Amino acid sequence: MKHLKKLIPYTLIAKIHKKIAPYFKKFVQAPTEKYVFAPLGKFGHFLTHNKVFMKKQTSVVFFNKYTYRITHKRREHIIGLSFIMVWIIGYLIFTLYPVFYSLYLSFFKVGIDGQDLNLVFRGFDNYKAVFLSDPYFVEILLEYGLEMLINVSITIVFALVIAMLINQDIKGKGAWRTVFFLPVIITSGPVISILIDQGATTLPSIEDYGFIDQILNNVSGFIASPLQALFEQILLVFWFAGIQILILLAGLQKIDKAIYEAASIDGAGPWETFWKITLPSLMPLITVTIVYTVVAMSVFSLNEVIIYIQGIMLAESTNAITTGYGYSSALSWVYFIVMSIIILLFVGVINIRRRSRA
Amino acid sequence: MKEKIKNKEYDQVKSRLKSIMFGSKLTNGLFFKMLIYTLLISLGYVYLYPVLYMVTNSFMSMSDIISVAVRWIPTSLNWENYRIVWQDLNYPSALLDALILAGLPAISATVSSAFIGYGFARYDLPFKKTLMTLMIMAFIIPPQITMLPTFRMYANYELLGSIRAFVYPAILGQGLNGPIYILLFYSFFRTIPKSLEESAQLDGAGPLRIFTRVAIPLAVPSIIIVFLFSFVWYYNETYLAGLFLRGSDMLTLPLLVEEYINDFTAIYPEGSRARELMQAVSLAGNILSLLPLLVLYFFTQRHFVESIDRTGITGE
Numbered sequence: 028m029k030h031l032k033k034l035i036p037y038t039l040i041a042k043i044h045k046k047i048a049p050y051f052k053k054f055v056q057a058p059t060e061k062y063v064f065a066p067l068g069k070f071g072h073f074l075t076h077n078k079v080f081m082k083k084q085t086s087v088v089f090f091n092k093y094t095y096r097i098t099h100k101r102r103e104h105i106i107g108l109s110f111i112m113v114w115i116i117g118y119l120i121f122t123l124y125p126v127f128y129s130l131y132l133s134f135f136k137v138g139i140d141g142q143d144l145n146l147v148f149r150g151f152d153n154y155k156a157v158f159l160s161d162p163y164f165v166e167i168l169l170e171y172g173l174e175m176l177i178n179v180s181i182t183i184v185f186a187l188v189i190a191m192l193i194n195q196d197i198k199g200k201g202a203w204r205t206v207f208f209l210p211v212i213i214t215s216g217p218v219i220s221i222l223i224d225q226g227a228t229t230l231p232s233i234e235d236y237g238f239i240d241q242i243l244n245n246v247s248g249f250i251a252s253p254l255q256a257l258f259e260q261i262l263l264v265f266w267f268a269g270i271q272i273l274i275l276l277a278g279l280q281k282i283d284k285a286i287y288e289a290a291s292i293d294g295a296g297p298w299e300t301f302w303k304i305t306l307p308s309l310m311p312l313i314t315v316t317i318v319y320t321v322v323a324m325s326v327f328s329l330n331e332v333i334i335y336i337q338g339i340m341l342a343e344s345t346n347a348i349t350t351g352y353g354y355s356s357a358l359s360w361v362y363f364i365v366m367s368i369i370i371l372l373f374v375g376v377i378n379i380r381r382r383s384r385a
Numbered sequence: 386m387k388e389k390i391k392n393k394e395y396d397q398v399k400s401r402l403k404s405i406m407f408g409s410k411l412t413n414g415l416f417f418k419m420l421i422y423t424l425l426i427s428l429g430y431v432y433l434y435p436v437l438y439m440v441t442n443s444f445m446s447m448s449d450i451i452s453v454a455v456r457w458i459p460t461s462l463n464w465e466n467y468r469i470v471w472q473d474l475n476y477p478s479a480l481l482d483a484l485i486l487a488g489l490p491a492i493s494a495t496v497s498s499a500f501i502g503y504g505f506a507r508y509d510l511p512f513k514k515t516l517m518t519l520m521i522m523a524f525i526i527p528p529q530i531t532m533l534p535t536f537r538m539y540a541n542y543e544l545l546g547s548i549r550a551f552v553y554p555a556i557l558g559q560g561l562n563g564p565i566y567i568l569l570f571y572s573f574f575r576t577i578p579k580s581l582e583e584s585a586q587l588d589g590a591g592p593l594r595i596f597t598r599v600a601i602p603l604a605v606p607s608i609i610i611v612f613l614f615s616f617v618w619y620y621n622e623t624y625l626a627g628l629f630l631r632g633s634d635m636l637t638l639p640l641l642v643e644e645y646i647n648d649f650t651a652i653y654p655e656g657s658r659a660r661e662l663m664q665a666v667s668l669a670g671n672i673l674s675l676l677p678l679l680v681l682y683f684f685t686q687r688h689f690v691e692s693i694d695r696t697g698i699t700g701e
Contacts, residue, residue, distance in 0.1 A: 104508070104509065117556075122559055125530075129534050215623055266432075273690060
């Protein structure tokens with residue numbers, strides 16, 4: 028029997044297939060046809076075979092003239108689009124429209140008359156006022172920039188140190204990861220503000236020693252005030268490092284042990300291995316971490332700039348230029364641009380060595 | 386001769402000690418491990434100091450707070466603070482409200498992120514790169530920029546003051562930190578081999594069936610992780626909740642506690658006795674509002690800490 032089967036020519040198979048194919052058509056149908064159009068009976072048939080939209084076997088004809096050949100690639104595109112359509116609609120409604128509307132508003136002076144907005148076109152006046160007429164904003168912005176540089180660096184260095192410590196040969200790595208991840212669960216605006224109020228965010232018992240005061244007294248005034256603010260809130264900075272510890276830990280574990288062994292055979296000490304092997308392998312992760320940290324710190328509800336913008340937004344709108352929604356929109360856009368500049372600065376500095384080498 | 390033997394023993398003991406303490410490399414020795422443990426324990430203590438502070442102080446009665454001698458261990462387990470907060474906040478119903486308020490958007494965000502992540506991962510769309518860049522940019526934009534137009538839009542659609550202000554954006558994938566979840570699912574679905582999908586296609590499955598029968602069962606860990614994270618972030622979200630949910634009967638628990646404390650501090654001026662007592666009560670309120678999260682974390686901590694490993698962010 029086996030030999031017979033090998034001898035049956037292909038033409039015979041094609042003849043047989045032609046005969047029985049119509050019976051199979053009932054079982055192999057696209058889901059859309061099976062579940063949507065077929066149950067509707069004649070109406071379903073009409074929906075797909077009319078002058079506007081006619082569905083042929085491999086193509087679709089619009090208005091009896093434009094033939095759209097449904098190739099495999101195009102079908103994939105259509106299916107992918109229908110998965111993503113949810114997101115596209117949501118993005119247009121909830122993200123793009125508010126962003127553009129706020130950009131539009133930032134060129135106006137906005138007053139509220141009950142329900143409507145009273146718009147007076149101002150051109151770039153709002154933006155000029157941000158820098159020239161507002162007594163507080165530029166100062167707050169500079170403080171924010173300085174704070175961000177210091178805080179982000181400390182957070183990442185701290186996260187790196189802890190990740191390297193946990194990565195050693197110690198017992199209970201899972202327990203340590205749990206401990207250091209806990210603040211991520213707890214962080215929320217009110218909790219943090221209560222902790223700050225009660226002074227629980229400095230290092231414990233450190234004011235019992237005159238350590239910090241000595242340092243502060245010996246450093247010039249410009250650096251001393253952010254440093255003092257830093258020490259008062261140092262725990263807050265540490266608590267932002269929760270997720271970064273996990274990211275860096277995952278990255279550290281991916282580095283091949285063989286590289287370390289090769290380096291130590293060549294006589295590299297721990298310091299050199301750190302700078303030449305560990306850090307370069309972690310560079311992409313550090314970039315991601317920096318972006319995430321800057322964004323998280325900038326959007327945090329207890330941030331100075333945010334509180335200020337909030338104040339402007341909710342206050343009474345007078346005739347002065349530094350009030351009202353248009354002005355606060357301009358403020359937020361300036362803030363956004365500054366934040367992007369900071370991110371680009373960090374990323375550029377980190378990646379500058381790679382580019383010069385490659 | 387005797388001195389030579391004594392020296393030899395002394396040297397042996399010394400080298401034994403050295404090999405235990407310092408090991409063959411520096412990192413094998415006991416000394417190094419002790420150093421690491423010390424560093425970790427001290428850093429962990431500094432890290433958890435506020436939590437310990439909150440817990441111990443919330444048990445203190447008024448006399449304990451005022452007395453200087455009591456710092457860490459209260460004289461007795463004083464449940465009075467908790468009782469006050471329990472009654473005033475109507476804790477059980479507030480808790481239920483807060484759980485629903487966090488859970489419902491979390492579920493919708495998970496479901497929609499799974500869909501969208503799968504779409505991005507599997508199918509080659511035109512403008513895919515542009516869309517993904519747009520998505521990441523949506524993450525960077527601070528909410529202040531869009532707050533007023535969003536507020537007016539919600540008012541127009543009558544979404545204010547109800548949970549729908551959170552759920553509707555979440556279902557469409559624009560919820561809190563939405564791009565993070567979509568990226569998570571995206572990088573996870575990319576690791577599923579295409580041959581699985583093709584074998585399902587051979588068996589006659591359409592795209593939807595492939596999604597529900599093949600992709601979702603494989604993605605269960607990611608689903609758990611995204612649900613947990615979005616639950617925690619929605620639960621802790623007081624800023625947007627204060628903005629969009631005012632005037633509804635459901636508020637997030639941290640927000641309720643904050644309002645409660647604000648009411649109190651408005652009545653009693655700074656520095657008075659009552660203000661000191663308020664410290665303990667406010668801490669107790671905080672702990673109560675965090676309690677569900679801590680319990681959740683205790684039971685599912687493994688998922689949290691292993692989540693980053695699973696994102697594939699480090700690249701294979």
